[in-house]
Amino acid sequence: MPFVAIEGIDGSGKSTVISHLAGILPRVYATREPSGGPIGRLIKEWALRGGSSDPHVDALLFAADRIEHYRREVKPKLMEGFLVVTERYVESSIAYQGAAGVPIDFIKYINSLVPKPDLTVILDVDPQIAVERISRRGGAEKFEHAAFLRRVREIYLRRAAEEGHPVVDASRPPEAVAREVAEIIKTRLQIG
Numbered sequence: 001m002p003f004v005a006i007e008g009i010d011g012s013g014k015s016t017v018i019s020h021l022a023g024i025l026p027r028v029y030a031t032r033e034p035s036g037g038p039i040g041r042l043i044k045e046w047a048l049r050g051g052s053s054d055p056h057v058d059a060l061l062f063a064a065d066r067i068e069h070y071r072r073e074v075k076p077k078l079m080e081g082f083l084v085v086t087e088r089y090v091e092s093s094i095a096y097q098g099a100a101g102v103p104i105d106f107i108k109y110i111n112s113l114v115p116k117p118d119l120t121v122i123l124d125v126d127p128q129i130a131v132e133r134i135s136r137r138g139g140a141e142k143f144e145h146a147a148f149l150r151r152v153r154e155i156y157l158r159r160a161a162e163e164g165h166p167v168v169d170a171s172r173p174p175e176a177v178a179r180e181v182a183e184i185i186k187t188r189l190q191i192g
């Protein structure tokens, strides 16, 4: 079964869209990065205490978590016949650690042990709107400043154009965004 990554800046609505997808598409298995495994938990615990101050360390940790997550969770669920939808994957590392100054070729290299998803969908929203959503949700973290998110968004959009990833306008109501994402998944992957 296909493997789909939902990408976009913090507050773009990834979790919200993925929660709707399970009601629209058959046999969805939703997962996310950082994962629930040992390296993912380390990343989350460290982030709560301020995290690393070196984006290369972040890039390496995220890549290690991704390899572990893919082997432990994503691949087995694909083999069981699920449509696996992950919130964040390689494009998050390229956009975030790229925006923080890590060379993109280095990020690609350390992520070359995991397969590409069958489809990557980018949820696109103005960082100002995203930051307002996050502050309503409660709490802002290291990666969530609007100026930084503008750089992250630029890289997402540049990569989408280069790689042919569909970009969805995520400033609309959640149901409309989720419907469009579901249609893109169905059409591109010939599901349902």
Ligand SMILES: Nc1ncnc2c1ncn2[C@@H]1O[C@H](COP(=O)(O)OP(=O)(O)OP(=O)(O)O)[C@@H](O)[C@H]1O
Residues within 6 Å of the ligand: 008, 009, 010, 011, 012, 013, 014, 015, 016, 017, 133, 134, 136, 137, 170, 171, 172, 173, 174, 175, 177
């Ligand atoms: N289309 C939308 N319109 C308005 N508000 C939205 C929309 N989508 C999500 N929200 C709200 O914005 C907040 C952030 O949404 P969500 O948690 O889904 O974003 P996210 O992309 O998963 O963020 P993160 O990167 O932090 O995981 C939530 O409070 C959510 O209810």
Ligand SMILES: [Mg+2]
Residues within 6 Å of the ligand: 014, 015, 016, 087
């Ligand atoms: Mg989320």
